[in-house]
Amino acid sequence: MTDFIKTSASRSLENAVQDHFIPAEAPWSGIVRKGQTIRVEDSYGQQAIDTLFYRADDFAERYSNQDTMRAQGGAYIGTGTKIISNEGNVMLVMTADSCGRHDTSAGACSCESNTVRFGHGTKYLHACRDNFVIEVTKHGMSKRDIVPNINFFMNVPIKPNGEMTIVDGISAPGDYVELVAEMDVLCVISNCPQINNPCNGFDPTPIRVLIWDGED
Numbered sequence: 001m002t003d004f005i006k007t008s009a010s011r012s013l014e015n016a017v018q019d020h021f022i023p024a025e026a027p028w029s030g031i032v033r034k035g036q037t038i039r040v041e042d043s044y045g046q047q048a049i050d051t052l053f054y055r056a057d058d059f060a061e062r063y064s065n066q067d068t069m070r071a072q073g074g075a076y077i078g079t080g081t082k083i084i085s086n087e088g089n090v091m092l093v094m095t096a097d098s099c100g101r102h103d104t105s106a107g108a109c110s111c112e113s114n115t116v117r118f119g120h121g122t123k124y125l126h127a128c129r130d131n132f133v134i135e136v137t138k139h140g141m142s143k144r145d146i147v148p149n150i151n152f153f154m155n156v157p158i159k160p161n162g163e164m165t166i167v168d169g170i171s172a173p174g175d176y177v178e179l180v181a182e183m184d185v186l187c188v189i190s191n192c193p194q195i196n197n198p199c200n201g202f203d204p205t206p207i208r209v210l211i212w213d214g215e216d
Helices: 065-072 111-118 128-137
Strands: 018-022 027-032 037-042 049-055 058-062 082-084 090-097 150-152 175-181 185-191 207-212
Touching: 018 027, 027 128, 027 207, 037 049, 037 090, 049 090, 049 128, 065 082, 128 185, 185 207
Parallel strands: none
Antiparallel strands: 018 207, 027 185, 037 175, 037 207, 049 058, 049 150, 049 185, 082 090, 090 175
16 A cells, blocks of 8 residues: 555655554544644545544534635635634644545435435445444544534535535545644544445545654
8 A cells, every 4th residue: 555655745654653544434533733744545546535623622622614615715625725613713724635626515424314315225334424423432422523524535516506416536546635733633534435426436445544743
């Protein structure tokens, strides 16, 4: 998998303070300290990565897709986007993006939504909401604390009339985003297990998360 890594000129894999491989369909969570950079890598391409952020010392403050879109005046997440909390504070800033398409409107798949969209035969399949519940409960939260999330690398075109649909992803193997934390945050990821729409190319794959300390 290392062959797929695209490194930024200012840092190397050797000095990453955390390096996590997240299996296909699996969840992950971890703390990113103020000043640290987190890289979320789509190691094999065409993989949606559902992501939430919470203030590390007060989980009641968490990512707000409405405030983030309003603050930047756009529907997508990209380089320069300030990730805004429900308290109006900047949680992180996206500093690098090798893909160029990241959704924050379509939300996370669930067993219930899969049943509505794809039929009762899909209800048993694992979903992002399940992954989020697994991870947030490790930190004393519940399903009530799961809010609308970022979908890194998920391609969701929005028409002028507001209609949107999930289509084939455009991310290539090794594409990544990097965000610098403006406060200590808990990052919660669901490596999306969806196989009924094209967000993962109908074939969920592993991803990688790296964290670097801030530059002195």
